[in-house]
Amino acid sequence: MVRFFVTPEDLESDSPVLSGENARHARVLRLKEQEQLLLCDGQGQECLCQVAQASPDITLTVLERRPSSTEAAVDVRVYMAFPKADKLEHVIQKATELGAYEILAFPSSRCVSRPDEKSLKKKLERWQKIAASAAEQSGRGRIPQVRVLGSFADALTHAAQADRALLFYENEEAFTLKMALAGSYRTVSLMVGPEGGLSESEVQQARAAGMQVCTLGRRILRCETAPLCALSAVMYDAGEL
């Protein structure tokens, strides 16, 4: 079924009308009267509608309001130290497809690139668009927020609040993801360092903040592969796959 992202206000309306980009898209699709479609507010709520009138305006009748059926029951946030080049964009796109709740980028001591204040606003807009587009393509009811945290300490404070707060570190060999996920959980933080890894003292700082330090197995994963591998495994463990 075709899906349109609208504002939460539009979703509340008793007789929604498709406008702007959505109206153009609906005309391209040649939506007909009686046809069903989904409106999503990008925050996990959706509304099953039927086309009441197809022209000049596309007006809809509400059939059912409900929580989005494609969102994961588990809330997994990806925390990633700023990587080089366009790797963050790759992670945003893929983590969105895989069902991440939010993607948060932060600086760490060995980050080679880190956007300056001036370019950050523009980059955030671009990153949010990538998330929106991946959410639409993968049929999600929620567009994950992309956020930037000001420091490694900030990232730890946020990440440590989850039921399972995990940091993946290439020098950890014994404590596995499977051990870390034992028992039940509803929220998970997955944190990875940049290309050059986190420093020993950053890892200590993370432990002190309450993060569990885990291995992702005997092969060394690139910084952009690690969070997507871990996210896939968590979704599997949580019964989403």
Added chain:
Amino acid sequence: MVRFFVTPEDLESDSPVLSGENARHARVLRLKEQEQLLLCDGQGQECLCQVAQASPDITLTVLERRPSSTEAAVDVRVYMAFPKADKLEHVIQKATELGAYEILAFPSSRCVSRPDEKSLKKKLERWQKIAASAAEQSGRGRIPQVRVLGSFADALTHAAQADRALLFYENEEAFTLKMALAGSYRTVSLMVGPEGGLSESEVQQARAAGMQVCTLGRRILRCETAPLCALSAVMYDAGEL
């Protein structure tokens, strides 16, 4: 520890000598006498060595021959219908990092691009190089082979031989990866279609050949995301993460 890929014959030698690209690399690293390093044959065997003499030639003393400690106990092969553009290269790199045993590409009815005979040899060389480089970077002891199969029927015949032979299909809703992986297994085939998906009749053909048709959850994954998500989940299920 630094690792060098050598031929199986070089690995058998009682006093191996680093040559060619490996010798150049060792000089850049300024390897000293007594230093330890690993030789890998790219087929799962490795040899712990010590530098006996650092110049003019770099000769080694063998300390221990052993199976590679970074290879997965489970043998997972990724079967992918030819995707557009450089997506196959992406999957080869990432699947190698994630521990795949082999990556096999095949044509299917909705493949938009499919290399012709003439360009195939060159492409296979390039793909094999990508696998070798990712194997080295991730510390693997085995370089996964990249193979091209001539037809969808060929791919099914190969894939169906595994203990778990799984085809991911967006119209399957009930049978999950977790259900498919119940019980013990040593070999797994993970098959995905191209951007436009497999046709209904191809899916029937796959069932008839013995493939299990699975969902990868309620979100629709791109054709290059699906095999990497499934591979991560299988590695997790098999106790590798």
